[in-house]
Amino acid sequence: MPLGHQSKPDDRADAGWKIDDDTFERFSQVFDAFNRSGWDDTVKSEKSDAFWASYAQPLHEWRKARGFRRRDYALRNAAWWGTDFFSERMEAEDRMEGFLDPLSALRDGSNEPEPFESSEAASIEIKQVALLMGADLAGIAAADERWLYTESVSIKEGGPKPNTMDPSLDKVIVIGQAMDASLNATAPSALAGAATGLGYSHDVITLLLISQYIRNLGYEAVPTLNDTALAIPYAIKAGLGEYGRHGLVITPEYGPNVRFGKIFTNLPLEIDVPIRFGVEEMCNICQACSTACPSQAITYDKPSAKLHNISNIPGITKWTTDAEACFGYWAKINSDCSVCIRVCPYTRDYDSFVDRLWARLAGGRFRRLALLWDQKSGRGDRVSPKDWWDLDPGETRVEITNKPEER
Numbered sequence: 001m002p003l004g005h006q007s008k009p010d011d012r013a014d015a016g017w018k019i020d021d022d023t024f025e026r027f028s029q030v031f032d033a034f035n036r037s038g039w040d041d042t043v044k045s046e047k048s049d050a051f052w053a054s055y056a057q058p059l060h061e062w063r064k065a066r067g068f069r070r071r072d073y074a075l076r077n078a079a080w081w082g083t084d085f086f087s088e089r090m091e092a093e094d095r096m097e098g099f100l101d102p103l104s105a106l107r108d109g110s111n112e113p114e115p116f117e118s119s120e121a122a123s124i125e126i127k128q129v130a131l132l133m134g135a136d137l138a139g140i141a142a143a144d145e146r147w148l149y150t151e152s153v154s155i156k157e158g159g160p161k162p163n164t165m166d167p168s169l170d171k172v173i174v175i176g177q178a179m180d181a182s183l184n185a186t187a188p189s190a191l192a193g194a195a196t197g198l199g200y201s202h203d204v205i206t207l208l209l210i211s212q213y214i215r216n217l218g219y220e221a222v223p224t225l226n227d228t229a230l231a232i233p234y235a236i237k238a239g240l241g242e243y244g245r246h247g248l249v250i251t252p253e254y255g256p257n258v259r260f261g262k263i264f265t266n267l268p269l270e271i272d273v274p275i276r277f278g279v280e281e282m283c284n285i286c287q288a289c290s291t292a293c294p295s296q297a298i299t300y301d302k303p304s305a306k307l308h309n310i311s312n313i314p315g316i317t318k319w320t321t322d323a324e325a326c327f328g329y330w331a332k333i334n335s336d337c338s339v340c341i342r343v344c345p346y347t348r349d350y351d352s353f354v355d356r357l358w359a360r361l362a363g364g365r366f367r368r369l370a371l372l373w374d375q376k377s378g379r380g381d382r383v384s385p386k387d388w389w390d391l392d393p394g395e396t397r398v399e400i401t402n403k404p405e406e407r
């Protein structure tokens with residue numbers, strides 16, 4: 001089972017993000033494009049309001065196109081329900097847990113910490129428990145103030161509120177949850193949004209179970225999803241993957257088709273190191289995500305410190321996506337989009353020998369051949385939502401078929 005990779009440690013400090021200490025500024029969650037859709041007219045529109053409303057009330061008939069019909073929205077919203085339940089239960093206390101505030105549905109733990117033989121032993125144990133509880137990937141990073149949001153958002157006031165994370169929790173357990181590849185293969189569609197919702201819902205439960213275990217052992221554990229801190233740098237630092245041109249973390253096990261969650265803790269843990277397996281080199285010759293992105297939000301250029309708008313973090317040289325353009329497209333189609341995940345050549349089934357062979361080629365001097373192979377194979381072509389719904393009972397939905405025709 002994957003416990004984070006140790007094979008090729010990255011000697012660069014931030015594994016794909018070059019940080020300029022003079023210009024770097026920590027990020028406020030107020031400026032996240034999703035939150036800006038609540039207060040900033042550059043992002044807020046009738047379409048963005050309809051986008052948010054559609055998650056609470058499945059649309060009967062928004063478009064005639066397959067993938068955007070009532071059953072697609074019904075499935076998407078059902079998949080989100082696990083997350084929605086926890087994000088809505090504390091709204092009266094000005095908390096949107098999992099998005100603006102840490103998850104709090106935990107029992108009190110013990111006051112007597114269980115001793116561990118060593119920090120290495122504690123790390124192995126917690127990763128085994130994480131996988132047992134439902135995580136597909138688990139790694140450990142040191143808490144880093146740079147990635148903590150300077151402030152969260154008050155849903156009552158519509159403005160900033162303090163980020164209350166306890167600074168004495170100096171380790172972060174990062175878990176990865178693989179998303180359903182067959183649903184994502186239908187992107188863009190509301191049907192594909194079910195993969196996102198399921199990823200989040202499974203993440204919430206897994207985070208709570210691992211955190212309760214830690215509390216039962218007498219240590220602190222604060223489970224967080226999209227709230228509190230940026231997930232991407234933590235996933236990289238925890239050795240779960242490498243940064244890609246599309247702004248996502250590409251893992252060796254699932255490519256970018258993964259959601260991340262994080263648990264801040266004072267468990268005495270050994271931290272992991274970032275890994276490299278050729279993603280940066282592949283992104284240098286591949287622009288599949290930039291070409292396929294419907295909103296042209298993904299750069300064709302080299303990594304730079306250029307900011308598109310206030311939703312970007314100053315002082316980091318990296319591939320940076322235009323979050324305003326990206327969210328604008330989500331609002332336009334009335335669902336989240338994961339086209340960049342679908343087309344990325346790392347999105348494949350690594351249980352298959354052929355796909356593992358591809359990964360081996362992609363990680364070495366034959367990566368151009370690997371890219372050409374991917375381009376010719378049709379792997380990243382969109383699957384018709386009708387085909388997804390029409391699969392026979394019992395037929396695997398993990399296999400990505402290549403049927404380009406739109407119905």
Ligand code: SF4
Nearest residue numbers: 293297326337339340
């Ligand atoms: S989610 Fe869609 S719109 Fe956003 S960057 Fe990816 S491909 Fe572009």
Ligand code: SF4
Nearest residue numbers: 244245283286289344
């Ligand atoms: S699609 Fe290509 S360029 Fe984009 S992240 Fe994946 S490998 Fe990199």
